[in-house]
Amino acid sequence: MKQRHIEIMDTTLRDGEQTSGVSFSASEKLTIAQLLLTEVKVNRIEIASARVSEGEFQAVKRITEWAAQNGHLDKIEVLTFVDGDTSINWMQKAGAKVMNLLSKGSLNHLTHQLKKTPEQHFKEIAAVVKSANKKGIAVNVYLEDWSNGMRHSKEYVFQYLNFLATQPVQRIMLPDTLGVLIPSETYAYLHEIIQRYPTLHFDFHGHNDYDLSVANALEAVNAGVTGLHLTINGMGERAGNTPLESVVAVLNDFKKDVKTTVNEKALYKVSKLVEAFSGFRISANKPVVGENVFTQTAGIHADGDKKKNLYYNDLMPERFGRRRKYALGKTSGKANIENNLQQLGIQLSDEDLKIVTQRIIELGDRKETVTQDDLPYIISDVLDSSAIGEKVAVENYVLTHSKNMKPSATIRIRFEDGTVEENSPGDGQYDAFMNALKKIYAQKKLPLAKLTDYVVRIPPGGKTDALCETVITWDYNGKEIKTTGLDSDQTVAAIKATQKMLNLV
Incomplete structure (x- = not known):
């Protein structure tokens, strides 16, 4: 069976960053971009919007410098605007070579937001495309609010597509900007367009407001689109964008006539990295990457x-x-x-x-x-088995914390052959405790697990004396261990969880 290739464009760093409260640093953006292209192996990444901030400019510059050195510059895309040469000049300074031009895909947006006629809008777009191409920048075009455009102003959408068919653009990108489509509409609208313009490259960009984004992506592929826009963990504004991990799994299992370049084995690792960098915790039951799904x-x-x-x-x-x-x-x-x-x-x-x-x-x-x-x-x-007993105990400890002074800990650990006492400063009380513990274990030449994650859970509405549960994840010789401690004091709960780890190891 001959398979049709579906381009995957990841927009975690641009549209995904519009998740409420999320902002990636330049270093974080570079790390995620590198992993998306080299390990997840998506075809393209949209990394920023032009003219947003100096920090955004520096992030784009770092990514394009790395991409240029490693043969990936044509895979780096930036959202731009119909603003003459302003966005184009910004891109040139940042070193980017592919622009995703944001334009109006519905008559409603064009009339009430831009207050322009279709002819005026098309003329301005043609000028931007011509200038960009002249300066060595490839152009893709977004039709913002396209889904509502198909519902309420289809004649305008086709008028616009007729115009774009005459322009030197690489891709036409059709977003369900407000996440309003149901799967049957997605298929019908895209099928009608692709039948009318069989030689043009169309991408579908979905949102998850009705929890239908994965189903819509599948129907977009069934209708014949060439590319899909997705984000890691489904990050994005409101209910988020279409999650990359779920779509890839669905296509691999249910669409044997299409293929992608995405490496499934890298999805979980990148998901956890994006979760850590963004601070945006995904639900435990999220398909493919959630903590509980297997x-x-x-x-x-x-x-x-x-x-x-x-x-x-x-x-x-x-x-x-x-x-x-x-x-x-x-x-x-x-x-x-x-x-x-x-x-x-x-x-x-x-x-x-x-x-x-x-x-x-x-x-x-x-x-x-x-x-x-x-x-x-x-x-x-x-x-009542002595085979699995408490062989190591935190017998005593003193934790100090004073204003303008480094916290410190003095601890006494009891082993089967006696006790050992040590003290150490740290960046916090628990860090000081762990530093003292490391000293003791180094003296006794005993192995110690490495802390990889630390989570504190407090009951909703809990008071200051409420119990808190500390869940610590450890790595011991490549094996993941999780231990928990329960106490009204967070540091004491962490110490209890640590004692469990000492006995397991």
Whole structure:
């Protein structure tokens, strides 16, 4: 079967940055741009809007310098405006070579925002395109509010497309600016346009206001578009843009007659990086990249997985550089717990397994889930086993914090062969604690896990004396460990979570 290539243009750094409260630094933009082109392997990236700020200019300049050195300059795109040579001059100074010209795709926008006639608008666009091409800048054109244009002023849209067909533009980009389309409309509008202009290159740019952006992207491909505009984690204004990770998975599984260059295995890593840089946390149940989407909770599902993979589908976690997990809670069955014990290298007799299962179910009635890292403690508690006991304990500590003075910690750690005491300063109380702990473990020549993530959860509406849960993620020899601590003091909760890690290691 001959496959049709679909261009993927990622606009996380431009349209995705319009997510409320998100602003990437120049260094962050460069890092994300490099990963998108070299690891995720998208075809093009839209990185900024012209004339926005000095910081935006510096970010574009750094990206274009890197891209020029590495053969990617033609993949770097900037949103520009119908403003004579102003945007063009900005692009030249920034070193960019591809402009995405923002124009009006609906008569409503043209009449009430620009207060111009179609003929006036087209004349100004023609002048910008001519000037840009003369200065070595390629032009793509956005038809802003195109979806409403097709609904309410179709004659204007076709008048505009007739004009664009005469212009030296590379791509015509059709955005559902307000996210109003349903899949059947997306297909009908795009199919009509592509049938009328079969030689032109059309991109579809969706928004997710009705949670239909992935379905609309699929219908756009069915209608014959050549390119899709997407963002990592579906970042974007209001409900966001079309998520790249979901669309790629859908196309790979349901559109065998098309192909993309995107590397699925890199999607999760880049998703987590964008999440960290943006501070925009994605939901745990977000398809493909969410924390829980490859976690089985029901015991019957875990049992089915062991018996001919009865509950597997084509969305295998390994495709995205991830692995399946089995949650522990009140719906856990024996198979769920066995899978977790196997990952920890622990074997129990059938009788002991029944006792542990019962205890996890009881805990699940009070707490939604039990983590895999809680298992050794549950086993130790339930079975009174010395095999998995508390071999390391934080016996005592003094934490100091004074105004205009560096925090410090003095700690005493008890091992099976005695206690060791150390002190150290730090950038915060917990940092000082960890610095002192590192000294102790260096003295005893013992391995220590590396902290990779630190999350504090406080109940909504909690008061100053409310319990807070600290969840710390550690890396130990390439294995991810998560430990939790619970206390009304955040630092004490973190120390409790750290003690759990010391015993697991």
